[in-house]
Amino acid sequence: MQGLIIENISNLYKIKTKKGTYEANARGKFKKEEITPVVGDKVEIQILDEENKKAVIEKIQERTTYIKRPKMSNITQLVLVVSSKNPKPDLLLLDKQLAFVEFLGIKAIIVLNKTDLDKKKEFEKIKEVYQNIGYTVIETIAKDLEDIPEKSEIRSIGIHNLEKNLKGNINAFSGNSGVGKSTLINAIFEEKQTLEGEISQRNKRGKNTTTSIKLYEIDENTYIADTPGFSTFDISEIQYTELDKYFKEFKAEIENCEFVGCTHIKEQNCGIKQAIENGKINQSRYDRYCKIYEELKEKEKRKW
Ligand code: GDP
Ligand code: ZN
Numbered sequence: 001m002q003g004l005i006i007e008n009i010s011n012l013y014k015i016k017t018k019k020g021t022y023e024a025n026a027r028g029k030f031k032k033e034e035i036t037p038v039v040g041d042k043v044e045i046q047i048l049d050e051e052n053k054k055a056v057i058e059k060i061q062e063r064t065t066y067i068k069r070p071k072m073s074n075i076t077q078l079v080l081v082v083s084s085k086n087p088k089p090d091l092l093l094l095d096k097q098l099a100f101v102e103f104l105g106i107k108a109i110i111v112l113n114k115t116d117l118d119k120k121k122e123f124e125k126i127k128e129v130y131q132n133i134g135y136t137v138i139e140t141i142a143k144d145l146e147d148i149p150e151k152s153e154i155r156s157i158g159i160h161n162l163e164k165n166l167k168g169n170i171n172a173f174s175g176n177s178g179v180g181k182s183t184l185i186n187a188i189f190e191e192k193q194t195l196e197g198e199i200s201q202r203n204k205r206g207k208n209t210t211t212s213i214k215l216y217e218i219d220e221n222t223y224i225a226d227t228p229g230f231s232t233f234d235i236s237e238i239q240y241t242e243l244d245k246y247f248k249e250f251k252a253e254i255e256n257c258e259f260v261g262c263t264h265i266k267e268q269n270c271g272i273k274q275a276i277e278n279g280k281i282n283q284s285r286y287d288r289y290c291k292i293y294e295e296l297k298e299k300e301k302r303k304w
Contacts, residue, residue: 005041006215013037015045022055039213040073065104069234070213070227074170077107081175084118089126090176095288097174100235102246109165110137113180116151129282133249138162142183159187172225174232192218240296247289249281265290
């Protein structure tokens with residue numbers, strides 16, 4: 001039978017199937033092959049005890065993606081949460097996470113949260129920059145502001161919009177601590193009356209009580225990875241010489257660079273620099289590219 005690993009508690013796996021959730025260990029052979037099942041794996045199981053829902057993992061299907069920390073596979077979309085205010089938007093981190101998305105070859109949604117705190121609506125500028133590149137940007141208020149009725153409607157629209165964009169994906173959230181990831185996930189669960197059992201479970205285990213990752217099904221074929229204690233993905237797997245490929249709006253301009261292997265930093269006759277001049281590429285995005293490039297290069301050097 002086919003199933004999806006939704007949780008791993010010290011190598012005892014919870015596997016969701018059409019016939020319910022089973023608990024399973026992995027066959028010994030996986031150890032020999034030096035492969036360990038992880039949350040997100042699609043697996044084939046053999047049922048050992050139907051009554052007590054015990055099974056054993058026979059086979060791991062090929063993974064579309066694999067992330068080392070936190071250990072997860074087959075994620076199809078990252079939800080990159082940025083806070084409009086308190087803490088202020090960290091766009092350097094956002095660009096790193098977006099590069100990681102392109103590196104993995106998956107999808108991204110950018111969520112601008114805490115828009116209620118941004119009275120001057122400065123988030124609008126951020127929204128424009130990333131929408132122009134082609135990313136989906138959603139404004140949200142995650143926190144329930146019961147005392148401000150007009151905000152309550154905006155909140156509901158934002159959460160619905162986010163939910164709609166999660167559909168059909170295995171989603172993981174990323175963003176600095178304090179930007180509102182946990183509050184957003186809880187807000188989505190609140191909407192899901194039918195999964196009430198699941199909601200209370202999530203709240204009960206709290207934020208720091210466990211390090212185990214869990215996939216929650218919020219809709220058919222739609223999952224949210226709950227990753228306690230985790231905030232952002234480590235991008236050091238990306239080679240600095242490849243970074244330009246993962247800046248989505250750079251792609252079309254690279255062919256105008258005079259030099260093959262142009263880094264777009266010190267070279268003359270660079271397509272990226274021309275694109276900045278005629279307004280096709282955002283200057284600040286480019287500045288952050290240079291920063292990330294240098295950081296990755298430094299890391300690479302220190303490896304040797
Ligand atoms: P996480 O570390 O990313 O999971 O952030 P949390 O979800 O724990 O949120 C951090 C703090 O920000 C909490 O005190 C939340 O109540 C608050 N918060 C989250 N979203 C919003 C929002 O949209 N507006 C406001 N005003 N506060 C928020
Ligand atoms: Zn160039």
